[in-house]
Amino acid sequence: MKILVTGKGGREHALITALSESPQTHELYSYPGSDAIASLATRVDVAGLPELIQWMKDNAIDLCVAGEEAWLVKDRGLANLCAEAGIPCWGPYKESAQLEASKIFAKRFLQRHGIPTADFTIATTAAEAKAALNRFPIVLKFDGLAAGKGVAVCPDRAEAEAFIDDVLEKRIFGAGDLLIEQCLSGPEISIFVSVCDDQYQILMPARDYKRIGDNDQGPNTGGMGAVASRQLATPELMQQIENEMVKVTVQGLQKDGLKYRGFLYFGIMLTPTGPQMLEYNCRFGDPEAEAVMPMVRGDFANYVFEAAKGSLNPELIQFAEGWSICLISASAGYPASSRNGDVISGLETVQGARVYHCGTRQNTEGQFETNGGRVLAVVAQGNTREEARDKAYAESKKVTFDGLQRRNDIATMHFE
Structure with missing residues (x-):
């Protein structure tokens, strides 16, 4: 089978690795991919989405897997164009991907279908937004894709107004309204859920750490680490989440005529009064994918292929017991900026853990160097959380580069 994965980061590196470890040997391709991914998948060099669709047709690609979210809503939509070309795509249509692309679309969907979520208002101007600041802390969300940086949890009016000015006056994320939400x-x-029309399968749960600093201090990032384990949630909690959120969401998609085949991420806050939906992502999370994918057993490639064609077969995959811990190493200046070109040392010394490349490139000497905000994910597994955490930190510390940022409390915070 010929499989193409869209994207270039750690999530895609993890997905392609899982596809490569499926029982049968498949021809793997990536667009645009990275220098690290190129060791597993042939990189495709085309100008844009229409050209990619034509390339897939010309090369008889059997399956397209959507890694990153941008292509799902860009132009006429990756999945839409794949359908027109007769190529099975594991990723939702553009209309359905609005669940991630528009925070307001998602909140209205949640409200319409009675799924538990925080109260909210919508502002189109800075003046409207500032007038709606009636309690603190408060959550502000840009209505669009912002690489995980369009959400701010503001403890006071000064910080909230500064974020409002950035979003609605300076337009640092581009055009879009602002969602003002109860904290x-x-x-x-x-x-994470595999959704195939009216069918679904709940996968291994995970937890990520979004702030740059220990103890959840500092600005939001795309994610500084993650834990994954079935032990993250009791069977009773998982049943409640399935009944109140997952099942209702899948039924809601059907009622609204939104075609969905692909991974669907449910970001949930476990409040004292019960689970509340924070957000949807229309693909696997990052860095959660790097934590979850090493736990997959079975035939992942055929699982995704059959589901993309309309038949979800949960028996094709299983998940290992125990814990998986992912640690992100970020570049100097991240998340406000990122410094590229710092040479990475120690990659060859990592043992018993996986290294996924999030933002790297090879220089003329063949050395990997930084090329983005989040640079590397080092991931280790263990029978216990402590065993997996200690292994992940021990191996991660072997990898260094100038300006490296890494949290010290992944898999410790929220468990004490």
């Missing part, structure tokens, strides 16, 4: 409290959990 919920409690630990978060990420629930």
